Amino acid sequence: MNKYEVARVLSSIGLLLELKGESFFKAKAYYDAARTVEMLDEDIETVVYENRLGQLRGFGQALTSKVTELVTTGKMAYYERLQKTVPPGLIEMTKIPGLGAKRIRTIYESLGISTIDELKKACLDNRIASLKNFGRSMQQNILNGIENLDKIKNRFLYVRAEELAADILKDLKDGARVTAEVVGSLRRKTEIVSDIDIIAMLPGDTGSGEILDLFTGHRFVSEVVSTDDFKSSVVLANGMRCDLRMVSDSRYPYALYYFTGSRGHNKAMARLAEQKGLRIDESGLYRGDCRINISDEAEIFDLLGLQYIPPELRENTGEIEAALRSELPELVTGSDIRGILHVHTNYSDGTDSIEKLADYCVKEGYEYIGICDHSKSAHYAGGLSVEDIKRQHEEIDLLNEKYCSCSFRILKGIEVDILPDGSLDYDDDVLEWFDFVIASVHSSFRMDGDKMTRRVLTALENPHVNILGHPTGRLLLAREPYSIDIGAVLKKAAEKNVIIEINANPHRLDLDWRFCRPAKQSGCMFAINPDAHRSEEIDEIRFGLNVARKGWLTARDIVNTLGVREIMGLFREKRGI
DNA sequence: GCCGTTTTCGGCCCGACTGTTTTCAGTCG
Numbered sequence: 001m002n003k004y005e006v007a008r009v010l011s012s013i014g015l016l017l018e019l020k021g022e023s024f025f026k027a028k029a030y031y032d033a034a035r036t037v038e039m040l041d042e043d044i045e046t047v048v049y050e051n052r053l054g055q056l057r058g059f060g061q062a063l064t065s066k067v068t069e070l071v072t073t074g075k076m077a078y079y080e081r082l083q084k085t086v087p088p089g090l091i092e093m094t095k096i097p098g099l100g101a102k103r104i105r106t107i108y109e110s111l112g113i114s115t116i117d118e119l120k121k122a123c124l125d126n127r128i129a130s131l132k133n134f135g136r137s138m139q140q141n142i143l144n145g146i147e148n149l150d151k152i153k154n155r156f157l158y159v160r161a162e163e164l165a166a167d168i169l170k171d172l173k174d175g176a177r178v179t180a181e182v183v184g185s186l187r188r189k190t191e192i193v194s195d196i197d198i199i200a201m202l203p204g205d206t207g208s209g210e211i212l213d214l215f216t217g218h219r220f221v222s223e224v225v226s227t228d229d230f231k232s233s234v235v236l237a238n239g240m241r242c243d244l245r246m247v248s249d250s251r252y253p254y255a256l257y258y259f260t261g262s263r264g265h266n267k268a269m270a271r272l273a274e275q276k277g278l279r280i281d282e283s284g285l286y287r288g289d290c291r292i293n294i295s296d297e298a299e300i301f302d303l304l305g306l307q308y309i310p311p312e313l314r315e316n317t318g319e320i321e322a323a324l325r326s327e328l329p330e331l332v333t334g335s336d337i338r339g340i341l342h343v344h345t346n347y348s349d350g351t352d353s354i355e356k357l358a359d360y361c362v363k364e365g366y367e368y369i370g371i372c373d374h375s376k377s378a379h380y381a382g383g384l385s386v387e388d389i390k391r392q393h394e395e396i397d398l399l400n401e402k403y404c405s406c407s408f409r410i411l412k413g414i415e416v417d418i419l420p421d422g423s424l425d426y427d428d429d430v431l432e433w434f435d436f437v438i439a440s441v442h443s444s445f446r447m448d449g450d451k452m453t454r455r456v457l458t459a460l461e462n463p464h465v466n467i468l469g470h471p472t473g474r475l476l477l478a479r480e481p482y483s484i485d486i487g488a489v490l491k492k493a494a495e496k497n498v499i500i501e502i503n504a505n506p507h508r509l510d511l512d513w514r515f516c517r518p519a520k521q522s523g524c525m526f527a528i529n530p531d532a533h534r535s536e537e538i539d540e541i542r543f544g545l546n547v548a549r550k551g552w553l554t555a556r557d558i559v560n561t562l563g564v565r566e567i568m569g570l571f572r573e574k575r576g577i
Numbered sequence: 578g579c580c581g582t583t584t585t586c587g588g589c590c591c592g593a594c595t596g597t598t599t600t601c602a603g604t605c606g
Contacts, residue, residue, distance in 0.1 A: 017578095025589055029578035060579050098595080100604050135597055379591055380606050420593080443606065444593065 001071050003044040009070060009079055010034035016082045018101035019090050032058045033067070038534075039351040045071055074207020091116035096145035097479075098138065106131060111151045120146050134543040152477045154194050156240055159506035159543065161186050161193045161496070166234060168218055169198060172244075173357050178203060179252070183259040187311045189546040191509045193474055195241035197259055201252045202230070208246050215244045251283055253297045264316030272304055272320060280304075299563040312549045317517075329554045332528075334545055336555040338563055340538055341370035341413065342438055342501070342529035347392050348373035349381035350535040354392070354410065355399055360535035362408050365454035371396065372413040372438050375425035381442075386415070386430060393433065409564045411435040415469055420444045422458025431464035436571040438501065438529075440469030441482065449483035456484060460492045466571050467527055468493055470510040478507070486515060487522075494523035497574045499559055502551075504544025505531045517542070527559050 014030035037044060046070040047053055054064045070076040093104045093116060107113050110131060113122055119142065122128050129139040165182045172180050177291050181187070184197035193269050200211055212232055216224045221242075223235040230246045244413070247255045258266060258281065273280040284291040285303060292303060301308045306323040310331060313319040343357050344350030350357075354371055361369045374383040374394070384392065396410045401410065415438045417425040424431065424439060431437055439459045447455065459465060471489060472481035493500055500519055503510045508531070511519065516526070528544035530537055548558060555561040559570060 026578050028589075032579085058579065062578060066604085102603060133597060133602055137596060141596090377592085378606075445606090446594075503601065 001074060003040050006037040006044055006067060006070060007034040009076060013079055013082060016086050019086050019105060021105050033063050087114035087358055092116050095149060095173045096142055098141045116146060155192050155477060157476055157506055158191050158193060161196055164220055165196045169217060172200060172211060172214055176211045178211055181256060183256060187260045188314055189312050189550060198244045199255045199259055200244060200246045201249050202246045202292060211246065250293060253294050254284045255282055256297045257300050260311050261314045262316060265314040268320050269315050275399055276304060328553050329550040332545060332553055332555045332558050334542060336561040337541060339368035339560045339567065340530060341364050341527055341560055342372045343369055343532045344373055345371055347384055347388055349533060354395060357535050358399060358410050360538060362406060368409040368411055370411040370413040370436060372415040375414060375416040377417045377425045378442055413438060415440055417442050418455060418459040420455060422455040424459060428464060435542050435568060436466040437464045438467040438469045439465045441473055445473060445482045448559065449485060452482050453485040453488055456489050457492050460496050460498050463575055465498055466503050467499045467572055469501045470508050474510050475507050476509060490519045491523055499525045499527050500549050502528045502544045503524050503531050504528055505540045506540060506543045509543060509547050513547045513550035516553055520557055525559050526553060526557055
């Protein structure tokens with residue numbers, strides 16, 4: 001059992017205790033313990049077997065014996081008992097904004113409501129508004145929250161779909177030695193997907209039976225919706241739909257093409273084919289009744305007189321016109337990225353030391369890492385006091401001496417809060433200490449649009465700000481972007497040479513790819529940042545690359561494709577140093 | 578539930594905000 005699994009159980013106990021109305025501090029003890037475990041630099045099993053759990057801060061007798069039981073037996077009796085005393089519907093309710101443990105408990109205890117369906121009905125019957133400290137407005141907010149939950153029911157984060165699809169695809173390829181690929185929105189790398197579509201090439205000599213058996217019998221499958229000789233549709237354990245379609249080798253490239261494109265892209269391609277006296281559909285490209293034989297998908301674009309259009313661009317946003325003129329951009333790739341910016345350490349809410357994060361970047365072949373912990377107002381995230389900053393900078397200086405021999409560099413950065421009035425969370429004389437500054441909004445999200453826009457524009461005026469962090473604050477499937485005039489923000493950023501972050505955290509993917517081209521047209525530069533809170537999350541930069549590619553960006557648009565000297569020069573120049 | 582002591586029990590993170598109230602309760606980051 002790894003440390004993250006243990007941490008999950010401990011956090012879950014914290015939530016259950018809150019829902020039961022136990023002392024918040026008792027719950028907090030479990031949350032704190034979860035975090036301590038997550039931050040362990042070594043294997044939790046080693047710590048347990050060497051009886052060193054009790055030496056960890058926040059681990060007394062109770063936690064030591066409970067976590068020992070969990071790690072050695074895979075179970076914790078206390079957790080299992082606790083789960084039985086709290087209806088699962090109450091845990092679901094914590095997803096409704098504005099409903100915390102106390103309100104959920106009030107609803108449960110005074111009205112006996114234990115599921116979201118019952119809660120919805122109670123709202124419609126006006127029974128919630130009459131509870132003490134609730135009221136009509138709160139009742140309406142709960143209803144809105146439930147509606148939003150319904151809306152996202154069959155929508156999933158790209159990252160989750162990608163993991164599942166990769167596993168299914170691997171099993172099909174390994175088990176049936178079949179050529180197969182993921183298509184649809186997942187291949188176009190959209191941030192939210194509703195299902196997984198897979199195309200497989202029918203083996204010439206055998207039937208489709210073996211592939212279908214592997215597919216419908218996959219361990220992720222919870223229900224087989226339909227199956228015939230060439231198609232199967234299943235529902236996976238997380239509720240996601242997954243479709244497999246099998247086609248002959250001659251139709252395979254066409255199926256790959258057809259089931260990848262967005263509807264708009266396919267329609268536009270069909271119109272183009274028509275203009276050229278051809279016809280295209282999922283089965284092939286036809287001249288009259290005669291299908292043109294091809295061996296791979298790229299030939300389709302050739303035959304239509306187009307530059308190859310990468311799947312990410314097939315959204316019908318001008319890619320066909322650009323491909324006709326051979327003006328598609330050369331999209332940025334992972335190998336263009338030379339350095340990593342925006343990484344949190346255990347000085348604030350990250351779990352790893354600066355050294356561990358830096359070592360990870362060295363191993364991955366990056367040339368620099370920009371450390372950016374939270375600023376002092378971010379109490380919840382252990383934001384850095386001025387003394388903490390001094391301590392961290394001393395440590396970075398020492399580490400940089402160590403990395404000097406391998407030409408790796410740690411940059412001193414900060415993710416400074418943009419306060420509600422647009423000022424920054426440190427004085428200018430403190431901001432001067434950093435190599436670069438990311439400014440982000442982390443509080444008062446519900447300001448009206450004018451106020452929020454003014455707030456961010458004011459922050460962009462500060463000469464110390466190099467990068468605007470997660471510019472719209474959205475959390476995919478969880479929180480809408482804050483109300484802001486993004487056009488005005490991008491214009492001001494371009495004017496003040498402030499780089500726009502493409503936050504690569506799969507829950508954020510902010511800036512949205514749809515804004516990348518307008519931002520570039522305004523004159524903005526971009527940084528693809530992982531916003532990592534532990535070393536492995538540095539790899540999440542690939543999700544940011546998806547955004548940049550979907551946004552038509554090239555390596556020249558991205559500042560962290562620069563070497564360390566060039567990027568330091570850029571940061572200094574902007575700040576007039 | 579843990580910690581640090583006053584070795585037996587009080588304190589544990591906090592400020593902004595929302596919505597409820599009419600001075601406060603609960604949520605959120």
